Amino acid sequence: MQPLVSILIPSYNAEEWIAETLRSAIGQTWARKEIIVVDDGSTDRTAEVARRFASKEVAVVSVENQGAAAARNHAFQLSQGDYIQWLDADDLLMANKIERQLGTLRGAEDRRVLLSSPWAYFYYRTQHARFVHTSLCEDLTVIEWLLRKMSENLHMQTATWLTSRELCEAAGPWDRRLMSDDDGEYFCRVLLAAERTRFVPGTGVYYRLSPVGRLSHIGTSNQKKNAMLLSMKLHMRYLRSLEDSERVRKTCLAYMQNWYDCFFPERPDIVAELQALAAELQGSLELPRLRGKYAWMEPILGRRTARLIQDRLPEFKASCIRKYDKTMFGLSRRPGRFQADNS
Secondary structure (H helix, E strand, O other): OOOOEEEEEEEOOOOOOHHHHHHHHHOOOOOOEEEEEEEEOOOOOHHHHHHOOOOOOEEEEEEOOOOHHHHHHHHHHHOOOOEEEEOOOOOEEOOOHHHHHHOOOOOHHHHHEEEEOOEEEEOOOHHHOEEEOOOOOOOEEHHHHHHHHHHOOOOOOHHHOEEEHHHHHHHOOOOOOOOOOHHHHHHHHHHHHOOEEEEOOOOOEEEEOOOOOOOOOOOOOHHHHHHHHHHHHHHHHHHHHHOOOHHHHHHHHHHHHHHHOOOOOOOHHHHHHHHHHHHHOOOOOOOOOOOHHHHOOHHHHOHHHHHHHHHHHHHHHHHHHHHHHHHHHHHOOOOOOOOOOOO
């Protein structure tokens, strides 16, 4: 018998997206699946829209708002699948994503292999999606995956993974303390339980670039900065549990340097803690520099203003592109098709 796959969708105020997301889940070519939507106390019509899809295959559950991690944990508790497909309520799966990934497995011993796939950014029109290809897009050992992720400031989008139940149970629940980078920390623990990763081309995930209120956006939120610091410390602890070497120490230093600008200078307490951690690793962190196209502004406008422009200009540009894409999507809307046209 084919293994059962549980597609687990936490949702909060996703009325605009949930129907399209559910269609991509229902449309999976892998026949044996269950789909569980956990509505995390939405204040809009998310639950109402989702329940239009309710069936033997699709269950919709509403709970009191407790955050994305709690909603994911609840969905997992309700699930019965041999494999788990995590899917955010605004993202889309290509139709053959699950089937193609499971098709690479050779037997029960592969339950400890963590499967990933390509992923693409989009706003509204998937035909204009931009696929991301990084050094993570290949088969890797667990430690090599973490070294590349942390030193090069990379990530694999949540829905790209297909995880055996055995790995999910070994990793434990999603950490409810993390308001940012909860997926990065969770999949670190999944990786620690895995034997290796297997990258499956020819299919993938569409990752919607929603406005800056999304969970992954840290911005000026002190709560999210505290959560990000916790996630970073856990990342480094997990990596060092696998190997305590010079290359691991250099990777941890590079990882902290990549995120240093997120805290400097507004959070001197976190800055001091990161410098202390760097000293323990026999290194130090440099003052963050503005990116090349903005660095010339600093002597003229001052660092604070130049950094504000560096942070806000890309957001403004993205907002304009999003509005344009939404308009064009509305003008040309027709039944969507999810095709595995990348490799």
